[in-house]
Amino acid sequence: MDFIPVFLFYFSPEECVLGNFFNSKFQTDSIPYETLIMNTKLALKSESRNEIKKSTFSTYFTSLMEDCQSCISQALDLIINILSDTDIQMSSVVEYINDAVSLLVMLSDFIKTVIESVSMTCQRMKIFPKATADIILKIFMHCKDSEYLYGPYLNKVEKELKDLFRSCHELQLTYLMIMEKHFVFDITEKEDVDTLTDALDINLKIGDIVQTLDVKTMAEQWKAFIAICEKYSNTLIEKNVYNNSINILSEMIENNIKTALERDQEDKVIVRSLKVASFSIKILLKISFIFKHASFNNHDGMFNLIVLIYSNNKAFLEVDSEKSSQFLQLMNSNVSQPADLLLKQLLTDIKFCNYLLDYDMRKLQSEDKLVGYILIIIAMIKSTLHRDDNLCLPKHKLIRLIYNVFQHCHSCMNIGLKFPTEENTYLTQGLYEHLLIHFVAFATTLNSEAFTVLETNMTDAILGSDCMAALFSTNTWSLLARVMPSHLLLSQLISLCKIYQELEKITLFSHSPQKVHLSYTIGCLFEAMQNGDKLKIYKLFNVTDEKYYDLWTSLQIRNLPEYLQFDVEGFLIEKLKTQLRKISTTEDSGEVEKMIKIMNLTATCSINNNLIDCVLKGWEKACLKNNLDTISELSKETLWYLNYINSLTSFTVSIENHENLQSIYIIKILHVIAEVVKGGNTELKLTVINNVCNIIPLEISDANKFTVESLLIHALKYLSKDTQDVVKFKLFSTLRGCIGSHNLHRLVKVISKDDMRDVWNTFMKHGVLKRSNNWKEQLLTIKDYKYRHKCLESNMPDSKPEAMKKTCSGNFELADIDSLFENDSDQELPVHKKLKLNPNEADAIISRLENDVSLLCKVKHIFTSEQKTRIESLYDQLRNICD
Structure with missing residues (x-):
């Protein structure tokens, strides 16, 4: 104990501050911990008031902050070293914790004194933003890891650790208040801007740590962080603050959601996790607004988070888990609803909208994520219905996106999801109906250019090989027919009828799914028409002409006006009776x-x-x-x-x-x-x-x-x-x-x-x-199957x-x-009877062959080398037959 007075005798306060000496060869690392902590406390308590008035205070302040950092680091390291020994001296551990507590309290008081006395600028006190944040981070990390570090000795230092957390929390509040309201950065100086961004990075880590310690502390940390970002938003917009924030917050939200979803989780843990997730989403909302116009935002993290949240919606959890109604309500109010606001905000960012619309769905390996993506699309549709001028959603791109989704969603449309209807929450609808209803409402808002894109996609889908997209198009078109202008409806129906006429010339069309979807669409459109337009269709395609029989089967006689229907029915019944008699007396x-x-x-x-x-x-x-x-x-x-x-x-x-x-x-x-x-x-x-x-x-x-x-x-x-x-x-x-x-x-x-x-x-x-736990897995096994129609196969039986x-x-x-x-x-x-062929059967085979050759000619540009070899072999066989 006699060493300290002698030590101080040789070095005045101007030369010695907490073991860092001006213009001397001595360094902090060379000073024993006991000496360093005592001198630091002395400087913080008695000498600092005198130093504030001097011109050298900025140098004094820098050295003081460095020594505080060193004291805290050494104290925590010494505690860890003692706990790792076989013979643990708990009295020493308690002493080191108390040293850290007293130092934090004194540092907080010292900073308050400084802010009352001088102006705090980055030019004079560059060390303050990062050093103070680093001290706070180390203390909170120690508190977070205390259960692991102290193990069975935790109860012996419980009071001291609580004091440590409280004193650090007090320093945190002081620090955040100064950073938000008093500390000045010269944004024209690169060094000041770099200091600010470095300090914010440390504060992001603090925000991540404290969410596991105390919700109130977390809230104070993030609110101050947002305030600082808003204050310097113009400067920080081209920095990496947004991306770093997204990474930290996304991981926080994801971990808390997963914690809440764990089986047999305690109720208090569930509530806390969902509350933290809810607050974090709201912080994300504000950060997204602040940095909306940043030029190089990385949207991957935000997209993955939004998909995760929408994947764990109420409808999906009801099917995929056994969660209670109370849990589902908590999940909805704390996670889903704030996420809706976040997505609405993100949709005002043209870059994020383009990211969503151009996203490669093959990256969504999990079926759960695909459900989330579809629900995001529905949310995008809802946003367009509100006619918000701030939205940056090109509608024609949204239409193409929706039709691109169908080739990936055959399984998720069939896992039994149920969504409440808009007007009656007691009624439910499946994912397919949920998408269809919103899409039809969206289609009614389209201008002529976008509606042309929709017509093209609907027609292509009906005539395509994706049954889900075709079904969706027929349902969409039939619903739109009830509200669209009569002249547009007439034009569309005539076009579809002409397409039908061209396709029915192809033998395979009569047994194809395309005929089913096209016929249904034609019938729905004709039913929705006004009688005057129906008469025009009647005159254009004469029902008494046999070449229009198939077409009128789609249009349906019962859809005609009554005065026409009566005459047509009489004609057809007589025709039917005549034909019934004919097939009894003819072999044709x-x-x-x-x-x-x-x-x-x-x-x-x-x-x-x-x-x-x-x-x-x-x-x-x-x-x-x-x-x-x-x-x-x-x-x-x-x-x-x-x-x-x-x-x-x-x-x-x-x-x-x-x-x-x-x-x-x-x-x-x-x-x-x-x-x-x-x-x-x-x-x-x-x-x-x-x-x-x-x-x-x-x-x-x-x-x-x-x-x-x-x-x-x-x-x-x-x-x-x-x-x-x-x-x-x-x-x-x-x-x-x-x-x-x-x-x-x-x-x-x-x-x-x-x-x-x-x-x-x-x-x-x-x-x-059969109800089984692997129903979802069974659907996923066929997710990547490629579907094709039998009617396109060359070995299809002839229609006659x-x-x-x-x-x-x-x-x-x-x-x-x-x-x-x-x-x-x-x-x-x-x-031998099955192998005998008469000339008529040979004609039938040749006809089929001619038809197949015509089909091959249409797709010759996509032949592989193997397929070309097979065709050449067939050609040689045919030559041999002729020879």
């Missing part, structure tokens, strides 16, 4: 094809008794029992028969609710359908399911009631036990549409006994045949197979469909 396959076209068209008429008679005759003609000589030649894959049944089922649907449909007629229809279900293939079963389910709600009160129910049960049992899940799924989906019928419950009880009961109950509750010609003999009648497939096995046919 072309007449059967005409019959199919007329049935498809007549099915779009309004219901009357004449149609009922035609339907019954159609089902009678569907059986071949009385033509035993042709049964052995018929295959269940014969395309013409499937087409006929398909047309007949559509025809039947149009009359099933008619009041004059007697029970005896229903029995006749059900008898044939039940046998088709029993012996038919998957395609036939899928075709007749609608007919079976449409009969269930019918009220039958006469003596035939039991017979009808028996036939229904017979058909439903076979369908529900089918080995193909697609059949069961179609059946249950259609049955769910009959929920209002009291007959359904009774029938389901009969067919859903034993193993089927669980399947039915699962489907009714979850919309899937020779088998059809040979089986369309005189009496096209049968009462029992069983015999249709009795001799259907390939093994029962001698091999």
Whole structure:
């Protein structure tokens, strides 16, 4: 203890400040800790007031701050060294902690004294911003790591550590107050600007550390940080402050969200984590506003954060986790709602908007993130609907983005997400409907240029190979048709009709998904038209002309004005009757094809008794029992028969609710359908399911009631036990549409006994045949599959197979469909019979070959070398045939 007075005797205060000596060879590192801490406290307590008045105070202040830094660093290092020893002296640890506490208190008082006495500028006190921040950072880091550092000894120093945190918090408040309101940076000096940015970097680290210690301390730190950024925003806008802030805050928010989502997490931890995340998002909102016009903002961190937040929305968490409603409400109020405001702010930044619109979705490896991205797109659409002039969203780019999404979202659209509707929170809608509703509202705000882009994308999607995009386009167009101007609607429909006419010349089009989507769109547009425009379409495409039969099947006769509809229906019914008689007396396959076209068209008429008679005759003609000589030649894959049944089922649907449909007629229809279900293939079963389910709600009160129910049960049992899940799924989906019928419950009880009961109950509750934890994984396994239509394959059966010609003999009648497939096995046919070809069959093969060559010519520019080699080989084979 005698050493200190002697030490001070040799060096005056002007020469010695806390162990750093002016114009001397001595350095702080050479001074023992005990000497350094004592001299530092002495200088802070008694000598500083005298030094403030001197011209050398800035040098004195710098040395004093350096020694404070050194004292704190040495004290913390000594504590760690003691704790790492085998023989731990806790008294020494407590002494070093108390040294740090007293030094922090004295330093805080000293700084307050300085600010009251002199002006604090970076030019004079350059060390202050970084040195003080460094001291605060080290203390808070020590407090944060205390559980790890002290281990079982933590309870012995609990009081001292609390004092350490409080004294550091007090210094922090003093420091932040001075930095925000008193400390002056000359922004014209590069050295001052560099000091400011370095200090802000340290403060960012402090903000990250304190969020784990105390929420109030964190709030004070970040509020002051924001204030400093606002004060010097013009200077900092070209610095890296924004990107550094995003990195720190994004990681904070992500960690807190993940902590809250952990299974079996404590309620208090959940609440704290979500509160911290909420505050951090609000800080991000302010930082994004301050640095919106920065020229080199890195948007990756912000984008990943927004995707993460939107991926963990209420709808997704309800499906993907077992969180309580209270948790979901907390997540929504603390995270989702602030994130909506943040995204709205970001959408006023043209650079961030372009980043979103040009983002490569292949980088979104996780399906969860893709859901988040789609919800971001919906949020972007919502923003455009508010007509905010500050938004920087090019609408034509947004349209293209939405259509680009569909090729990646087949699985996420089917995982069962449910979103509350805008007007009634008790009603829910799926992700597909959620996107569709907002997109249609968005489409109504487009100008002519953007709407042209939309029309192009809808048309391309309908004629493309992505079923999700095509379905979305048909739904969008049908909804828009109800509100768009009549002249625009007429123009669009005429264009689509002409496209249809061109495509129907292609043989494969009649069996393509493109026809389904295009036909549905044409029908919806025609239905929404005014009668005057419908008359124009009627005159442009004459319904009595056979070449327009397929087109009018899409337009639908029932959509015509009543005064036109009556005459057209009369003409078609007579045409149908005539054709029914013809196919009973001719072997011409072309007449059967005409019959199919007329049935498809007549099915779009309004219901009357004449149609009922035609339907019954159609089902009678569907059986071949009385033509035993042709049964052995018929295959269940014969395309013409499937087409006929398909047309007949559509025809039947149009009359099933008619009041004059007697029970005896229903029995006749059900008898044939039940046998088709029993012996038919998957395609036939899928075709007749609608007919079976449409009969269930019918009220039958006469003596035939039991017979009808028996036939229904017979058909439903076979369908529900089918080995193909697609059949069961179609059946249950259609049955769910009959929920209002009291007959359904009774029938389901009969067919859903034993193993089927669980399947039915699962489907009714979850919309899937089998509820399993890996449903989402199953969808993800097919995420990267590339879909293509069978109709584009070269080995597709010809639409007019020779088998059809040979089986369309005189009496096209049968009462029992069983015999249709009795001799259907390939093994029962001698091999040589299958290989025999007559000249007509050779013509059919050549026709198919010609058609395939035409298709190849259209895609010749994309052939690979391997494909070219195969084509050359085929060419040689054909040459050999001719030779």
